[in-house]
Amino acid sequence: MTVAPSRPRARRVADSLVESVTGSVSPIARHRAGRAGRSRRHPGAAATTKNLRLEIQAARAVAIASVVLYHLFPDLVPGGYVGVDVFFVISGFLITAHIAKPLAAGRFSFRTFYARRAWRLLPASLATLLVTVVLTAVFVPKTLWQDFTQQIIASSLYVENWALASNAVDYSALASDSSIVQHFWSLSTEEQFYLFWPVALWLCARLRYGRRRRGGRSLVPAIAVALAAVFLLSLTHSIVLTELSPAAYFATTTRAWEFAAGGLLWLGLHFVRIADRTAAAMSWAGLALIATTTLTFDASTPFPGWTAIVPVTGVALVIAGGMPEVRWGPAALYRTRAVQWLGDVSYSLYLWHWPLLVVVPFVIGLTAGDPTPVWAKLLVLAIALVLAHFSRRLVELPVIAFADTRMRAPRPRHRGVLVLAVAGMLVVAVPAAAMYGSVVRERSAPAAAVPDVRTAADGTLTTAACHGAAAMQPGADCPQVDAADITPSPVQAVDDSFADQDGTGCQVQGTDVSVTTCQAGDPDGTVRVAVVGDSHAANHVPALSLIAKAHHWSLTTYLHSGCPLTTAPIAAACNTWKDATLQELERQRYDVVFVAAMSRTPWPHGMVHEASQLTPVVRDDSAAAYSAAWKQLQQAGSAVVAIRDNPDAGLAGVGDVPSCVEQHGDGAACDVSEAAGLLDDPVARAAATTPGVRLLDTTPLFCADGTCPAVIGGVVVYRQVQHVTRTYSRSMAPFIEPEVVAAVDAARAG
Template identity: 40%
Template sequence: MVTNAATGVRRSPVDEPPTPTGVRPEIQALRAVAVLGVLLFHLWPLRLPGGYVGVDVFFVVSGFLITDHLVRDHVRHGRISLPNFWARRARRLLPASLLVLAVTAIAVYVLVPITRWPQFGLEIIASAFYVENWALAAQSVDYMALSNVKSPVQHFWTLGVEEQFYIVWPLLLIGGAYLAGRMRRSGLRGMAGAVLVATVASFMFSVVYTALVPTVAYFSTATRAWEFGAGALLALVLRRIPAPITGGVAAAASWAGFAVLAIAMLVFTGATPFPSYTALIPVLGTILVIVAGAPRARWAPTALFSVRPVQFVGDVSYGVYLWHWPLIVLVPYALLAPLNTWQSVLIGIVSIALGWASKVLVEDPVRSHRWLASGRPRRSFLAAGAGMLLVVALSLPLALSTVPPAPQVPATLPACWGAAAMTDEQCGGPSAAALRAPAPSFAGDLPTAEVAACELTVELATYRRCDLRATGGDRTIALVGDSHATRWVETFERAAEKEGWGLSTFLVSGCPLVSLEPLGSAWGYDPVGAQLCPQPTRAVIDEIVADPVITDVVLTNRTRLYVSDDPANRPLSPNAVAATIRTLQDAGKHVIVLADYPETARIPVQGGASAPDCLTAGDARKCAMPRSDADFADPMRTAAVDSGADLIDLTTQFCDDERCYWQIGGLVVYTDDNHLTRSFAATLAPALADALSTSGRDEE
């Protein structure tokens, strides 16, 4: 320990640079592991399914280093200078990030179809102001954002969380020190108390909120703050106990820390609840490595993580993180094809090279620039503001770009328009129908406010009944299903109006409402999220059974989403569906299964983004798929046969004997890779009305 003569406060060796350059080799190694984990996860997600925890390593490291830096200022100067701290952060982080955003905006103009410009432009602007995490959180619960694809700046959500931490954390420390002073206690103790309370509160919120709304929780600053707090608490502890473990114990802890991180990256998947209590694993692994430091024991990993390649990757990790994702997203647009293995390898190499170049040519020169570094903080703020405005100026035309709106479907359908073109011989056959009057836009293809209010998401674990047409005769239909069912609403409204039927809807996106069992999918099984769907399912079934007005129940959903070859994923079971059908039949309801419509296979151009992207890219004849790709083992069909329910299959409205089309009769069929445009769905009303009119009539 060294005593500061001016302040009388003891200073631990953590204040002193551990190397001549002030770089801690174990921290650089953690950065290398973190960025390589994220890079490999994004390039080969099935090979390293938990590589995303690299982000959490960065969060802990940031909490540790920033807190130590702020506390050091407090000890040395008796205060924390917020302007100086924020100015240093701006000089360190903004130049490279704003450069990447500017280059990305230009690349979007050149490579990306206009159908994606508004989404990408808005996300670039959100990233420039470091609120991309909240933009993505809003999209995750916005049904109208279902057609969005991964943008080239989506990874900026983590930078948004960090920047928000840099704004709030110094204020928390100052507040803790102030309250401690009022109580005649040590300022450091006050800081530690404030950090401890904030960390515990954030962790508890993370566990609860991840269980309730996992899609929002993933991007929330509040659910991630405890990870920064864990690093901050470690920094405060190490000030009092600079070397809590040494020798062989430190060496074992260091190996254990890296092993824990490796296990998390290999074992965690997209189905792992995150950042809930599960994030404790990478957080604790990171803490173990930092506590151990650079052990000198002969068998310690110090020699391994101190080698130049590891330190180099750690040194350029920030730039690598910035550049890798725009390359992964934009290169397929340039190639008009998905990435293959060698292209993925090349992107990894180029990402590291660009990370080095941005550090040498941008980060370091700006950070040490005499005019910025020696002047008042406002110079840094002015420069940062100018850079942000430049990015906004580049991106605003993207965000405000407009494309022709989706055609409004008239009450009386024109000949050869939409689905009618597939079955009318006078329209020139399905090929001519698919290529007629290209209209690769779905802008404005939105539900009415009344219909939108009826479409809830499974995260809410409830449902909303909407009576869209009062019964005018002896038939009232209940439309039941998930997000695919929501795209049929206007179609059913047209059919019901034509035939004089009543219509009620029970719609929950992400939940098929046909199984009382906890449900997984082809993507895996989430033991927490899987419990959400049975709750509204049971309530919907009970309400329909108890309502004598409802005579017919139509069940339809995105069945492919709930199908898996792995029983561990808890796929949708034909027996579970059949049990639901029989419950409704026993209540006197006529049950109809509306088979799910074909989904597009991976699109061969534009990186597999969406049908409109493919159509915008050029030759519409390439925007189709083999008819055989529309077939799959459908548990809904099996259940309909087993239970004696009627089955309606409108696949011939999408496909001929050879191909399924993505543009039919001048209308785009899909908004993304699986959801119908409402404009095309509305043209299916005549075929649907005929099928519903026939269904069940033989019984009479």
């Protein structure tokens, strides 16, 4: 595209654009600035002869320091995530300028713009991703490969933010099993902005003014309209979506206004001049705003939404303040070698620090989910700084210099960058896809044969000695099994659940309010029992199904994730489902209704993250709500059997049992303390205080001598942190059968 702007007015605008973009001053602009005097200057102009803006480098240093410290020490800077917003505003400021400058001069080229962005960003990012693939293959448990490699591929294609948004990932999650490339969400957001913004500005100028009137002068209102529209629409969308979904954190549409804010800042600074004293005060105020947000914001702050306006305003003031030459201004601080070096390596440091933080715990032998010790975090910081330095010197700068030579040639060559991009993405994506495929094949392969539960001659259930729960019986002397003989394999354990196997479609989720039922046991049985509750009630369905089948009972399931049968308010969809389910249970009048619930959710008080939060008051409030619901069933003629919840390995310190077993096998490393993992279950309390309700306590099948193993009788007990594998649940059937049968017989006799 070629534009012939009018002169000399368009030339003056173009000169001003050059100055605002680079900090260097054209002869005409320098003459105008000289007449303005020393006390008044173009805002943001760097006090240097180099083609560099020191205040922006300083802002980058503040941003990367905030992010890295937040990831390493979130308690120290709980709002350090706002550093990403600082980067977004800087990018909007510079990229808008980089587009407008050639547009104003009539020399804008899409190929050149995209080629420069690719040469600048792809080599370092793809090199980091390639190393990350290798680190994952060597050190990370195979249980995490599918998620890690899926997101590595998404990152290589710069759509990681949407991958995380689709999974509603919580950015504040900092456990060792967090995605190894989770930080690429912001780079993906920036790349998507770079893809969209040149087209938007070019089209806006073209459609608004037509071919003949395009030029420096006409660009100003065109860009202003585009920036203002994006700013207002995106900010509104961000405020609304932040209240509705954690996906708002990663969506490009909720962040576009921050880039637009940078562009509006660039445009506004074209028309104002700020005295040095005022500029210095603005700079310090901006730094103070950023610092305040890093120290006062935390994971509970609704973000981005309207709260992001604070750090965005802060970085805007820093950029607008520029390099004020007053004694008490921040210019001397900005010029320090440490600040400028940190700004220089900010991109490389951002790339390297997160994969190191995720992989180092595995390298030093920590169990998945264990907190990373301080010394290891300091080691991560040291390695990341070294890698950032050499990545900048050996990758970024040489490629930028090479690209600059190619772009300045009489006939610029753009094909090379396309070849680099495709080749680099393939080098990353192909091995990552191979690792992903190996996990998918293992998860979909038939599980290893295990001793099955069978019906003995006397009609009761039995299983092989030392298989699963049989190893917890008095007198059992069962040896540890080799890692290769653990069943299901840690990779397969993730899917070894009732809801993913024979109970597919039986457990409704989310906002689904349909009362979905599934049948098990003997459909024609005259004894009718039901299992009702959340996913922890589903834990027991495999065992109860075997018992029902052996005794020719009809068993019906009523399951909703996160929604136990209680009169306590939860979420709107859950409340609707509970009311409808309770009415259906009253109408059906089952002989026995088995109820269970996750002890971590003592509704109406919400999720418990530490055992200390489940106080007697909280427990009793929750128990009363369970009891009220059960009494309605009793009044309708059904007996109620409550099942005490199983231990919670996550509360006891093992955040990912299958990954831990993958690392350590059948050993004590993944076992947890009964005192730490077994909560004072409100369901058990309700059973003790509600007349006529029986309690089925399965704790002896999970814990012995104060310890709750992760592998029992060669079977992985948990498929996550507290959900029981289908295989282990089935192995429990012979040992809970006597109590279950006694409860049903008592109900029928009564």
